[in-house]
Amino acid sequence: MxxxxxxxxxxxxxxxxxxxxxxxxxxxxxxxxxxxxxxxxxxxxxxxxxxxxxxxxxxxxxxxxxxxxxxxxxxxxxxxxxxxxxxxxxxxxxxxxxxxxxxxxxxxxxxxxxxxxxxxxxxxxxxxxxxxxxxxxxxxxxxxxxxLHMVELSKESELYQIRQQLQPHFLFNSLNSINALVVSQPQKAREMVLQLSDFLRGTIRKDLQSWVKLEEEIKYLQMYLEIEKVRFGHRLQVNFNVEEEVLGMLIPQLLIQPLLENAIKHGLYGITGPVEIYLEARKEQNYLIIIIENPFDPEAPAVKGTGFGLSSVERRLYLIFGRMDLLKKDIHGNKFLVQLKIPQLK
Structure with missing residues (x-):
């Protein structure tokens, strides 16, 4: 002693x-x-x-x-x-x-x-x-x-659990779309199966806690959008406005995809015509700012089963950074906006 x-x-x-x-x-x-x-x-x-x-x-x-x-x-x-x-x-x-x-x-x-x-x-x-x-x-x-060690283990366990929920969440939606296309548009169904296979091959083994460059994350988003475009056809259009200086900034992997998926669901539900979704990325001080904007019908009933994407991202941000102010949601008329702030710690 x-x-x-x-x-x-x-x-x-x-x-x-x-x-x-x-x-x-x-x-x-x-x-x-x-x-x-x-x-x-x-x-x-x-x-x-x-x-x-x-x-x-x-x-x-x-x-x-x-x-x-x-x-x-x-x-x-x-x-x-x-x-x-x-x-x-x-x-x-x-x-x-x-x-x-x-x-x-x-x-x-x-x-x-x-x-x-x-x-x-x-x-x-x-x-x-x-x-x-x-x-x-x-x-x-x-x-x-x-x-502290137990808290870290708990965070790792919860992050892993979120990952196990996110992947089937997206996969089941894609399989439902494939099922709907099999009879009416078998060629598109086969195309969607191949694209889904490529997307899952590149993401399913990734560590949810790992950081990637925004440029790499956008490539995964584009693969995801190719799948969704097979599903929704010409109705879906996503416009990227990404400043070149932020392409090398870091972000926890697959953090944007649930938000984009949520925007697509809200944007297409209750709207019959084409839907434009905007994704902007810029730098503010030591933060990477991601803004996703989608149209929605404020009078339409809530989409059944939505909400997991936003809550899962918010929880991940808290587990990684210990902050609750990094995800903001806002409504301007018939536009729904989500702003994501990623501190550049590395």
Whole structure:
């Protein structure tokens, strides 16, 4: 436990040894100041320092495996007191035996016994409390790291779940369209199957969390639109207005496709004539701005089953960036607009 109070065990040992040397020198100088010979003073300081280092080591062994809690917290005070008393008694009687002929030194040991015990006890209690505090802080840090790791795992799991929902969501819609074309327009049905195969081959194995250049994302969107054009024919027209400087900017993959799919559904539902959808991409400061605009009939009933695209993108943005202000929706007359802001973090 005490070694954890410092950066590494080697550094902890170095600090304790350094404290022992300082203790030795300080004790020796003080004793010599009071008239004790240097040999006796150095012997006293050496034994006192060894007792100090030994006490720290014993407390380390005890509290590394057991930290008193609740009603047992009194041990944090009692153990250093008992240990320091044993050390002070050993110091007194051992040195009295070693330097038995030095009567002045023996009187000093006897008269200052309580002071030596008090000093040793205070130091051991302070070191014990310091180590306990550091240990608690390290436990909190480890707990925070585990919680952060669990949050990251939860985010990854949810992102994967969104991906598993997005792909079948688009696939089922395409299969329904193919089914509708099989009898009436078999050639278009075969064409749509081939295009769907190419699109899924390029996207189904992609990591939903990976970042791609906007230029690559637009290629996937164009593949998707080729499939939708087979489905809706001349009624669907999507106009891209993409600034050249943003083609190299990064975006989480397949983030725009659900929004475009949502725009196509809302734009074509309840409108009999051709439908134009606009997709604009530009740069604002350190953001990639994507705007999708589609016409819609405000008096038409809501399209059954819609809403997943917007909610899934909004949730992905929160999981990736931790922000809820990156997706905005607005209505201007019979136009529905979605604005997407992608911070450029890489």
């Amino acid at each position: 005490f070694s954890k109070a410092f950066s590494t065990p080697n550094k902890a040992n170095f600090i304790i040894q350094g404290a022992g040397i300082i203790w030795l020198l300080a004790t020796s100088v003080i004793l010599h100041f009071y008239g004790i010979e240097w040999m006796v003073a150095l012997g006293d300081g050496a034994i006192y320092s060894l007792i100090f280092i030994g006490s720290i080591f014993i407390l380390d062994r005890i509290f590394s495996s057991y930290i008193p809690k609740g009603a047992n917290t009194w041990l944090l005070l009692i153990l250093p007191l008992v240990l320091s008393l044993v050390g002070a008694l050993f110091h007194r009687y051992f040195l009295q035996w070693i330097f038995s002929e030095d009567l002045a030194y023996k009187d000093l040991l006897r008269n200052h016994f309580l002071l030596r015990w008090l000093i040793l006890a205070i130091v051991e209690i302070m070191v014990t409390l310091l180590a306990i505090v550091v240990s608690k802080l390290e436990q909190q840090e480890e707990l925070q790291k585990r919680e």
